[in-house]
Amino acid sequence: MYFGEASGLKLGKATRDAFGEALKSLGDKFPNVVTVDGDVGNSTRTEPFAKVFPERAFNVGIAESNMVSVAGGLASAGKTPVVASFAAFLLCNAYDQIRMSVAFPNLNVKLVGSHAGISIGEDGPSQMGIEDVALASSFPGMVVMVPSDEITTVKATEAMLEHVGPTYLRLGRPAVPVIYEDGCDFEIGKAIQVRDGDDVTVIANGIMVATALDAAKQLEAEGVSVRVLDMHTVKPIDDAAIAKAARETQALVVAEEHGPAGGLGAAVAISASKSAPVPIAYVNSGDCYAESGDPQGLLEKYGLTPSAIVDAARSVTQR
Amino acid sequence: MSTDTTRPSIDDLQAKAKVIRQHIVRMTTEAGSGHPSSSLSATEVVTALYFGGYMQYDANRPDWNARDRFIMSKGHACPVLYAAMAEAGYFPTEDLMTLRKLGSPLEGHPNLRRLDGIEASTGSLGQGLSIGIGQALACRIDRLESKVFVMIGDGEMGEGQVWEAIATAAKYQLGSLTAIIDQNGFQQTGATGDVLDLTPFQPKIESFGWHVQTINGNDMGEVVAALDAAAAVTDRPTAIVSKTQKGFGILPVLEEAGDLNFHGKPLPADMCEKALELLS
Numbered sequence: 001m002y003f004g005e006a007s008g009l010k011l012g013k014a015t016r017d018a019f020g021e022a023l024k025s026l027g028d029k030f031p032n033v034v035t036v037d038g039d040v041g042n043s044t045r046t047e048p049f050a051k052v053f054p055e056r057a058f059n060v061g062i063a064e065s066n067m068v069s070v071a072g073g074l075a076s077a078g079k080t081p082v083v084a085s086f087a088a089f090l091l092c093n094a095y096d097q098i099r100m101s102v103a104f105p106n107l108n109v110k111l112v113g114s115h116a117g118i119s120i121g122e123d124g125p126s127q128m129g130i131e132d133v134a135l136a137s138s139f140p141g142m143v144v145m146v147p148s149d150e151i152t153t154v155k156a157t158e159a160m161l162e163h164v165g166p167t168y169l170r171l172g173r174p175a176v177p178v179i180y181e182d183g184c185d186f187e188i189g190k191a192i193q194v195r196d197g198d199d200v201t202v203i204a205n206g207i208m209v210a211t212a213l214d215a216a217k218q219l220e221a222e223g224v225s226v227r228v229l230d231m232h233t234v235k236p237i238d239d240a241a242i243a244k245a246a247r248e249t250q251a252l253v254v255a256e257e258h259g260p261a262g263g264l265g266a267a268v269a270i271s272a273s274k275s276a277p278v279p280i281a282y283v284n285s286g287d288c289y290a291e292s293g294d295p296q297g298l299l300e301k302y303g304l305t306p307s308a309i310v311d312a313a314r315s316v317t318q319r
Numbered sequence: 320m321s322t323d324t325t326r327p328s329i330d331d332l333q334a335k336a337k338v339i340r341q342h343i344v345r346m347t348t349e350a351g352s353g354h355p356s357s358s359l360s361a362t363e364v365v366t367a368l369y370f371g372g373y374m375q376y377d378a379n380r381p382d383w384n385a386r387d388r389f390i391m392s393k394g395h396a397c398p399v400l401y402a403a404m405a406e407a408g409y410f411p412t413e414d415l416m417t418l419r420k421l422g423s424p425l426e427g428h429p430n431l432r433r434l435d436g437i438e439a440s441t442g443s444l445g446q447g448l449s450i451g452i453g454q455a456l457a458c459r460i461d462r463l464e465s466k467v468f469v470m471i472g473d474g475e476m477g478e479g480q481v482w483e484a485i486a487t488a489a490k491y492q493l494g495s496l497t498a499i500i501d502q503n504g505f506q507q508t509g510a511t512g513d514v515l516d517l518t519p520f521q522p523k524i525e526s527f528g529w530h531v532q533t534i535n536g537n538d539m540g541e542v543v544a545a546l547d548a549a550a551a552v553t554d555r556p557t558a559i560v561s562k563t564q565k566g567f568g569i570l571p572v573l574e575e576a577g578d579l580n581f582h583g584k585p586l587p588a589d590m591c592e593k594a595l596e597l598l599s
Contacts, residue, residue: 073439097446100443
């Protein structure tokens with residue numbers, strides 16, 4: 001059983017796998033791309049690229065601080081480095097290096113954080129990136145993307161390489177349902193409306209898009225019409241889509257696999273407060289560190305479920 | 320402009336170092352803040368790099384891709400870098416007097432987005448050597464023979480990232496990379512040996528597989544000889560442990576003030592005057 005199944009979505013690849021395949025296949029199109037790894041390339045899936053382009057791949061060992069600054073140096077000499085590690089280690093260990101060697105000099109470094117959120121499961125909270133979106137969003141000029149499935153991950157990977165400037169791409173470990181089997185338009189900073197509705201809008205990203213679709217189906221059965229926006233870009237946030245949703249549906253639910261501070265919820269709240277302040281409810285993994293366990297069990301225990309979104313939608317439409 | 324390899328004499332370089340020291344003292348006193356003593360210790364090395372024929376650069380084309388690069392990892396010592404850059408023609412020497420003032424690209428710590436010719440934005444210690452490795456790797460991919468020089472403070476060696484970088488540069492056998500440790504013996508609150516003693520540097524760095532020399536970094540002859548020796552090593556990275564004195568060139572003035580560290584503060588007007596007399 002997986003969230004999204006009830007909506008008829010087929011289980012596809014993990015976003016990290018889609019990224020790894022995309023990066024490898026884009027290697028010829030983007031000859032300046034190089035990878036810089038902290039010895040987890042077989043987990044982050046930069047490994048396929050490194051095998052095809054060994055002279056453009058650097059494994060600098062378990063030293064994330066150095067890894068990020070080396071990438072800054074490569075970028076300042078004309079390369080497009082893709083730096084990949086677990087989201088938690090990349091953003092938390094190397095935060096100052098991202099600030100000083102990437103963001104402040106505004107260099108064209110592509111940060112990729114895999115194993116984001118609690119759905120990594122058994123390895124436990126030390127490996128779970130639950131602060132990464134907040135930390136990445138805090139840097140002036142940083143683009144922050146959280147794709148929801150394999151299709152948008154491939155598009156986000158290419159968009160990231162096309163974009164000139166620092167970006168953060170957040171990836172997950174487990175296989176996730178395919179949302180865009182028929183394709184989709186993908187543009188940095190532009191939300192995708194996955195489903196239209198009038199009564200409430202669920203704004204989600206990452207694995208929570210599929211979960212939101214299950215919730216929308218349940219609510220529809222109760223006569224509540226739900227719009228679902230895939231807010232794959234947290235920064236720059238799509239102010240226009242948020243304003244439109246707030247005006248047209250008069251209530252918002254934000255769902256993300258992240259802690260409550262500084263992530264998608266905060267970005268949506270700031271945006272809506274400037275344009276069309278409406279009641280907003282928040283679904284996230286809570287102000288806590290989770291625990292080891294099976295991914296599905298963790299999502300249920302820590303409230304990242306269709307029913308959590310249903311409850312949030314019910315309460316927010318009554319405020 | 321320095322794209323030829325003609326070597327000026329030691330006397331010429333010493334004369335240039337004196338001019339740069341005058342700039343350092345004047346600009347920080349004018350700014351009312353800054354790190355003159357940390358800049359003065361590094362003056363011989365920076366002067367030799369920019370004016371001794373050891374770096375190929377073109378001040379009119381700061382983005383020339385085949386240039387050699389200098390990174391001031393101890394970013395607070397940027398007055399010596401700004402002074403050298405002005406003398407090299409990156410901008411007029413009058414601009415040195417805008418140091419740290421609103422609107423000036425000569426910020427309190429180097430900012431590559433504001434000033435052409437700055438190779439890395441520094442000021443949070445410990446990152447310059449890693450950045451230099453990235454630049455050296457990029458040049459290697461592009462089959463450029465560019466060299467990368469990184470100046471690190473001895474206090475800065477306390478940052479673990481520097482040691483991560485030392486190991487990484489050895490892994491990639493970066494013969495184009497030279498690190499200069501400006502061992503002036505002081506950091507913000509006192510003697511480096513008292514705060515966190517990481518000496519001796521030479522055997523430690525050698526043990527990673529680097530070529531290392533230890534010199535008197537305020538002796539221009541030794542500096543030039545060390546840079547020549549470093550240039551001859553092409554199969555591995557090189558380090559120059561440059562033993563210096565913080566505030567070298569105006570030491571009697573600092574002695575009189577009873578503060579041989581004199582960290583992070585400009586000379587007051589009267590001391591500035593005395594210092595400039597010593598440097599005239």
